[in-house]
Amino acid sequence: MTQLPKYVTEPLTDFTVEENRKAYEQALEKVNAQLGETYPLIINGEKVQTETFLTSYNPAKKTEVVGHVSKADQALAEKAMQAADATFATWSKTPAEERAAILLRAAAITKERRHEMSAWMTLEAGKPWAEADGDTAEAIDFMEYYARQMLELKDGKPVQSRNGEKNTFEYRSLGVGVVISPWNFPFAIMAGTTVAAVVAGNTVVLKPASTTPVIAYKFMEILEEAGLPKGVVNYLPGPGAEVGDYLVDHPRTRFISFTGSRDVGLRINERASKISEGQIWIKRVIAEMGGKDTIVVDSEADFELAAQSIVKSAFGFSGQKCSACSRVVVVGDEAYDHVLQRVVQLTKELQVGDPQNGDTFMATVIDDKAFAKVTSYFDVAKEEGRIVVGGEADDSTGYFVQPTVVADVAPKARLMQEEIFGPIVAFSKATTFEEALAVANNTEYGLTGAIISTNDEHIERAKEDFFVGNLYINRGCTGAIVGYQPFGGYNMSGTCSKAGGPDFIGLHLQSKSISKALV
Known part of the structure; x- marks a missing residue:
């Protein structure tokens, strides 16, 4: 990969410009024409239809159906976990430059579909134009920023060597991550937490919020178009008490990235601290849990x-x-x-x-x-x-x-x-x-x-x-x-993980110190 230009944030859309207003209105027309469609799960790149569905409604027109999304159960959660676990063996060995390039392609595709993605949030999450536009811009920023962050970390960091000894400090991917994303930033946080894990060489089981699963499916379309290999991200909407708990408890889960309420975050942290049969690591929890x-x-x-x-x-x-x-x-x-x-x-x-x-x-x-x-x-x-x-x-x-x-x-x-x-x-x-x-x-x-x-x-x-x-x-x-005010708080607000900051990718990696005697 050639040297990337310096990171700059995606500018917000000026809706006082008539051309921009018309573009957003056209995006709304396009999305309204697609309301009520049915969406499958995506496991190992395969589309899986189920007999039961999560139905997403427009909160501003509470009887209007945005979409019907297939609902996972524990059996499908296990299938998704196995796919992510198997894919990790190859994805973690994929050069960081290739992983970053996929994020940059996804960012470029999102820019092309910007108003469409925002319009989905207007319908599915009730976001006014400016709020939805800011959400999409932030999603683009996360992809651009984390791609650059990974390129800075791919060769490790310098440590001291001495006579007769060469020392290096390198990073390795963690494994399978469970991403549990919120409905209030259904694109930005969902995409940001997913791509941070992915660009670090991890694979993901993505459980989006049950109220906003359609925008997450649209993001899966972008990842596929960008060239992300099958099995790297597995799309698995489903009930938290059934599917979420199963994934958090799973012995092959290496880390959980969660954004949501304090009570749910504490519950995840408690469950993650318990060792399941066959588990050989301490699960890492990355949590942002709210504020006052x-x-x-x-x-x-x-x-x-x-x-x-x-x-x-x-x-x-x-x-x-x-x-x-x-x-x-x-x-x-x-x-x-x-x-x-x-x-x-x-x-x-x-x-x-x-x-x-x-x-x-x-x-x-x-x-x-x-x-x-x-x-x-x-x-x-x-x-x-x-x-x-x-x-x-x-x-x-x-x-x-x-x-x-x-x-x-x-x-x-x-x-x-x-x-x-x-x-x-x-x-x-x-x-x-x-x-x-x-x-x-x-x-x-x-x-x-x-x-x-x-x-x-x-x-x-x-x-x-x-x-x-x-x-x-x-x-x-x-x-x-993103990149200007890394985000995350103290106390019951979470693990102060600082999304959009220089330390965030490191939470999805583990370090390895290598010392070689020179003979």
């Missing part, structure tokens, strides 16, 4: 910047991001009143509706379970604070929850502690910056956080003492960019 993320607004801050950052971070994709702002702590009465009032104004201006409308900022939550959970917090909000905007929902046609701001919430209240994963943000007041920082740190999570301040001393204090894996200064707390 805070924006701290100092009394010395740009209040308009703070309000804009809060609204975007809290309500982008209906707050269904592990990095979403769900807590705001403002220092001082005057600042609190000013920021709260402006956030209420901006929230009222948001356009909530069908994600297929290019002017929609926020659409739905993902399904009926999410709708029930999120709306249950309205009663909690009335008990713990006061709802100043929002607090309404309608699931007659889709799962629409209005963006909701709750004022005057105590630091230890449920709204300030529990991950809601929806468009609800709680406001709390602090008298000093030190108190605000203490409130920001008072959860079991530690994923993202932001500080809005013009006080250099306070900013430096936050850099040292704000206990999160991703800290943002004078901007919102969402929107990490």
Whole structure:
């Protein structure tokens, strides 16, 4: 492979340009024409139809079927595991340059199909145009970035040698990885966690989220077109309690890459720690498990910047991001009143509706379970604070929850502690910056956080003492960019694996030290 150009991120689409709007509308027309189709499993490159299906619905039109996807059982999970295990013997020996080239081809194909892939997420995940476009751009970034990262690691790293001895430090692939991906970034995280494992020479059994399996199938089409050999990635949608547990427990599983809730992540970690008959290694777990993320607004801050950052971070994709702002702590009465009032104004201006409308900022939550959970917090909000905007929902046609701001919430209240994963943000007041920082740190999570301040001393204090894996200064707390802000958090937010960063590929490798005596 020739020298690659320097990594740069895929630019976001400017939908104020009429040409781009028309292109996205055409992609939506194309995807709408394909709704309701049936999709097979893919095991060792073979398409496998089953008698039972997972049915994917459009959350904005809850009776509209996006697709029927074959549902795996344990027997098919075993077949997929055997295919991945057998393929590992050859794939792990494939030169890193060839593996990276496949990722780059997949990135190029994705660029060609960009609006189509985004349109699938608009229909299947309820993502408005900008959110879906950002998801696809991030998927492209992961492919481009991880290809380059693997090329940097393929020859190992330098170590010291001495007279009469040559020492080398090399990397080897791990084995079969089980990738369990989420529905909220159904392309970016699903693709990113898969290709990171693959470019490192591992094989994968991919179990996508049951609510968004069609976009994962479309990604499988891209991998096949890019030339990925059969058996390297095996597509296996199915119930977590049956198929997921079986794969996690399997003695040939070498590592699990999971993105999802805290409870499921802890369950996976516990199961992975137990040795199955025939298992000869400690399974590695790479987990990103959620957050309860805070924006701290100092009394010395740009209040308009703070309000804009809060609204975007809290309500982008209906707050269904592990990095979403769900807590705001403002220092001082005057600042609190000013920021709260402006956030209420901006929230009222948001356009909530069908994600297929290019002017929609926020659409739905993902399904009926999410709708029930999120709306249950309205009663909690009335008990713990006061709802100043929002607090309404309608699931007659889709799962629409209005963006909701709750004022005057105590630091230890449920709204300030529990991950809601929806468009609800709680406001709390602090008298000093030190108190605000203490409130920001008072959860079991530690994923993202932001500080809005013009006080250099306070900013430096936050850099040292704000206990999160991703800290943002004078901007919102969402929107990490691959290669620029490696993503992953502390405590119950996961293993701080730092997706999109220089250490991530290394989590999918094991090192080998070789010492040769020179005689």
